[in-house]
Amino acid sequence: MRVMAHIAMVMNLDKCIGCHTCSVTCKQTWTNRTGVEYAWFNNVETKPGVGYPRRYEDQDHWKGGWMLDKRGRLVLRSGGRIKRLLSIFSNPDLPAIEDYYEPVTYDYDNLVNAPAQNDIPVARPRSVLTGKPTAITWGANWEDGLGGAPENAGGDPNLTGEWAQKVKFEFEQTFLFHLPRLCEHCLNPACVSACPSGAMYKRVEDGIVLVDQDRCRGWRMCVTACPYKKVYVNHATGKAEKCTFCFPRIEAGQPTVCSETCVGRLRYLGLLLYDADRVGKAAATPDEQDLLDAQRGVFLDPRDPEVRAAARESGIPEDWLDAARRSPVHDLVMRYKVALPLHPEYRTLPMVWYVPPLSPVLDAVDVAGGNQDDPDHVFAAVTRLRIPLEYLAELFTAGDTDVVAGVLMKLTALRSYMRERTLGEAGDEAVLKAVGLTAREAEDLHRLLAVAKYADRYVVPAAHTEDAAALTAMENRCPVETSGEPTDAGGRRVMLGIPTLRRRAPEAPAGGRP
């Protein structure tokens, strides 16, 4: 047993209102630079929808993640090592900028500098890549709130099989939910395994997956290998960049920016202890639908004395063990088992999990003339309503509808029980028992899902003082330094090969003069 600690996230999708605050604050913090204008380390997608980049979930096309070969061995879907090196001159499976979207800016200058005239000046969109006026035809969440869904949402790769016909057919009574996505910081990261330079790595201390900017040589294999398409090429520096899980904040014991600013308070951060020796075997589980349990089998119980002893042996400090015990993520993933991983069938063992949304089901109960508050109606609806369940199963359980139904029923039972309790009634414990909860656990889970405060949602132990020297080394250095002119004359960095101040549109009007 090789115990490692991992900082992981759970998102409660029922609470996501699709406000994009996480995306915007993330962008302001990490990707408001030349070269990554198109990149969103955190983005929020509307589901059903094609996602960002377009149809990234279609691994037959993009070749992301892992698969089992004929002999049952775990191999990267994009091919073996030799094939990867042979395709290094032109990567056949790399998304083009059009698959993301062409980043634009606006002629804001025109609003201020336009001369007096009868027409109201407008700020026209301009491509950031070419500096020319452009039409905006796509974006990171083009189908926000199902806008244009009749045209586009059918392209969602999760809409496969017979049941998918029904989704399109009944679009008038359609459903939608928002899916915030960031790097999954997988236990078995395909991007790391595909990096020819060995520049990508997983941190031993907290499991965060990072790109060493000094060692990345721009071979762009990570972009292909990541099935979530959460590694991006900075086209100005020619290097890969990705979500850092805000490691400078995490090291200081603070939540990530996306978590900190989430207005719906739907994100949870906490430690999970895992056995690094079991990762490979779990990822190679033969049946895709067993991957969820296999991954849960990799996680360790922080209350188990044996685990704690092994953890101490591998150098995990005492306060981290304490934080692991209080981890809301451990509760949601392991104790109550209401959180599910996104696309476990990619075999990367992702570490950002989701509590599936119940709301589409409840809406459907209403539509069917049922009573949302009656668990019997909802239970029946959960199983009968083929639409969201199979779709959710496609996202979270490799198609296993029983598991998703189980989670939704648990949430339904919890809602109905807690509603009765809140209204001063005794509460029907039989409902709870049916989903394997005790009254005490229900109170606990309800507290965690509904009223948990900042300190309960984010249990992030600070990096350790013994490592202070290593941490201060980071102070002077932004991990993804910007391109452009060296800031100070005595700057220690010499950046060759990076365009200084590019894309200042030459034909942009210098002022408002005619």
Added chain:
Amino acid sequence: MNAAPTALSATTSGADLLLWVAFPYICLAVFVVGHVWRYRQDQFGWTSRTSQLLEHRWLHWGSPLFHLGAFMVIAGHVVGLAIPDSWTEAAGISEHAYHTTAVWAGSVAGVAMVTGLGMLCARRLLTRRIRLGTDRSDKLLFPLLSVTVLLGISATATHNVFGGGYDYRETVSVWFRGVFTLQPHPAAIADAPLLFQLHALSACLLFAAWPFTRLVHVWSAPIGYLARPYLVYRRRATPAAPAPARQRRPASSSRRAA
């Protein structure tokens, strides 16, 4: 060839000394020192500078053609320049057989490389996104590389494909080896045809420019990838030395921590 003639005979003119001894050594010195400097100072800029994200249709053909052609061309140069003709003859390869093979293989490689490079140059010029992302080092590298390649292929075409045949192994190669064995023979190349001379000179310039361009990615060819474990774990950072406990450090002293 191993007669070791007095390397710098009195008959060598000053211009020849400058062009075929001083200039190559200066370029080589810049090549070596430049690489050391850049490797130490600019790991962040050390990259292939991929632009596939912005344009992939031309790259899809141009880049493999160029790179694979370049590999063959480089191999051809190694054989042609570094291996004395006496060795190939000793191995039983006749002069005629050698040159026939060289011209054929060289032509294929050269055409592939030129076609590839042409496509890469074309996309750089014609695709606005890429043109705007082209920096000073690219503006130096692309013309220099193109000139070198074109001079080389026209030298071969003029003299060995359509011409009567010119045995550069008797002259240019001797000069080339002399540079590296520190026994320069400027006279050996001084009488070579102009195209060969120009090709050699532009190649020297290319070597001098090498460390300051994206060509450095050549040295990062990821061969080690074939052998390393798939999953890479790394510790956060190893403290360089145990810092004096609780001491307020000066602002600049803490930078070096691997």
